[in-house]
Amino acid sequence: xxxxxxxxxxxxxxxxxxxxxxxxxxxxxxxxxxxxxxxxxxxxxxxxxxxxxxxxxxxxxxxxxxxxxxxxxxxxxxxxxxxxxxxxxxxxxxxxxxxxxxxxxxxxxxxxxxxxxxxxxxxxxxxxxxxxxxxxxxxxxxxxxxxxxxxxxxxxxxxxxxxxxxxxxxxxxxxxxxxxxxxxxxxxxxxxxxxxxxxxxxxxxxxxxxxxxxxxxxxxxxxxxxxxxxxxxxxxxxxxxxxxxxxxxxxxxxxxxxxxxxxxxxxxxx
Numbered sequence: 001x002x003x004x005x006x007x008x009x010x011x012x013x014x015x016x017x018x019x020x021x022x023x024x025x026x027x028x029x030x031x032x033x034x035x036x037x038x039x040x041x042x043x044x045x046x047x048x049x050x051x052x053x054x055x056x057x058x059x060x061x062x063x064x065x066x067x068x069x070x071x072x073x074x075x076x077x078x079x080x081x082x083x084x085x086x087x088x089x090x091x092x093x094x095x096x097x098x099x100x101x102x103x104x105x106x107x108x109x110x111x112x113x114x115x116x117x118x119x120x121x122x123x124x125x126x127x128x129x130x131x132x133x134x135x136x137x138x139x140x141x142x143x144x145x146x147x148x149x150x151x152x153x154x155x156x157x158x159x160x161x162x163x164x165x166x167x168x169x170x171x172x173x174x175x176x177x178x179x180x181x182x183x184x185x186x187x188x189x190x191x192x193x194x195x196x197x198x199x200x201x202x203x204x205x206x207x208x209x210x211x212x213x214x215x216x217x218x219x220x221x222x223x224x225x226x227x228x229x230x231x232x233x234x235x236x237x238x239x240x241x242x243x244x245x246x247x248x249x250x251x252x253x254x255x256x257x258x259x260x261x262x263x264x265x266x267x268x269x270x
Contacts, residue, residue: 001026001030001031002026002027002030002222002225002226002229003030003222004030004101004229005027005030005031005032005225005229006031006032007028007031007032007033008027008031008032008033008086008087009032009033009034009035009078009082009083009084009085009086009087010023010024010027010032010033010034010035010036010086010087010089011034011035011074011075011085011087011088011089011122011247012024012027012034012036012037012089012091013037013065013074013089013090013091013092013119013122013128014037014038014091014092014093014116015034015036015037015038015089015092016035016036016037016038016043016044016046016047016060017038017043017191017193017194018190018191018194018217018232019140019185019217019220019221020036020089020091020092021036021047021050022052022217022218022221022225023029023089023091023221023225024058025051025221026218026221026222026225027191027225028054028057028058030049030225032057032084032087033057033058033081034054034057034058034059035058035059035060035061035074035077035078035081035088036051036058036059036060036061036062036185037061037062037065037074037092038060038062039062039063039064040059040062041062044060044062047060047075049061049157052209052239054105055182057080059077059081059082061073061074061078062078064101064120064122064147065079065114065118065122065123066093066113066114066117069119069191070117071121071122071124071125071165072121072125072126074122074125075122075125075126075129076197078127078129079129084129084132084133085126085129085130085133086133086135086136087135087136087137088122088123088126088130088136088137088138089138089140089224089228090118090119090123090137090138090139090162091140092119092239093114093115093118093119093140094110094111094114094115094196094197095111095152095155095196095197095206096110096111096152096154096155096196096197096198096199097151097155097196097197097198097199098151098163098198098199099149099150099151099153099199099267099270100119100153100154101156102109102199102200102215103199104199104200105169105200106201107153107154107197107200107201108154110197110201111154111155111158112154115155115158115159115161116158116161116162119139119165120160120165121135123142123165123169124201127173127178130165130173130178131173131176131178134176134177134179135179135180136140136176136178136179136181136228136231137166137169137173137178137179137180137181138164138180138181138182138183138224138227138228139162139163139165139180139181139182139183139226140183140185141159141160141162141170141182141183141184141185142155142156142158142159142184142185143184143185143186143187143236143237143238143240143241143244144159145159145160145162145163145184145234146184146241146244146245146248146255147244147248147252147255147256147259149159149243149259149263150259150262150263150266150267151263151266151267156231159185161223162182163182166181166182167231170233179228179231179233180225180233181209181227181228181231181232181233181234181235182233182234182235183223183224183227183235184234184235184236184237184241185220185224185237186215186220186237186238186240186241187214187215187238188214188215188216188217188220188233189216190206190212192205194206204258215237215238220237223235223237236264
């Protein structure tokens with residue numbers, strides 16, 4: 001539970017499972033009202049059962065945020081249900097792995113649509129309503145956005161773009177007193193069913209991360225919500241992430257060398 005969210009209205013994209021659902025869970029427990037989103041209605045029964053104790057304070061809305069009409073409808077649904085919007089969390093998106101040269105154009109388009117276009121569409125339609133509440137926009141980025149990772153060019157590029165968007169929006173929205181935050185999220189435990197795109201476009205289960213410090217979804221969600229509460233522009237998750245962020249600013253060649261070595265180990269033929 002986080003103090004200060006009572007009666008605040010949250011719209012969280014990609015929140016029917018994983019980190020998004022944990023964000024919704026904590027926000028609801030903190031007294032907020034939440035619109036939960038997924039591309040389809042398949043998760044609605046599960047979400048309704050999980051959050052039945054908060055009946056009346058949450059609403060489910062199926063919408064594909066990569067489509068401008070759906071993004072607009074999702075924002076309008078929020079206003080219709082709760083009368084205002086205080087916080088937009090751009091959490092929805094997908095990951096992909098593989099060298100860019102081996103990746104199909106369809107996967108390139110899908111990742112950029114879901115990770116970048118979707119968040120920009122949502123922000124575009126949310127801004128007029130957030131101006132009325134002096135609210136917040138939060139972009140969930142990744143440590144992969146601090147320095148590009150070999151084999152993850154699409155994911156790194158789309159997540160890096162959040163920082164540029166947030167920097168610009170802080171200037172554009174300064175007079176409206178809308179807070180814009182970027183979270184460089186660290187390694188977080190995934191749902192067992194979380195999938196990622198292969199270079200050919202097939203969906204594969206995200207492998208369990210071994211040998212890395214992994215945070216729980218609750219820990220990561222709490223950090224994000226505290227950033228929103230405190231209206232901090234940038235937060236970097238984990239000691240490892242903070243070290244990477246600082247070293248990359250001072251001596252990016254060091255991070256490049258480390259990541260290049262890691263890539264070569266994983267791809268000895270390159």
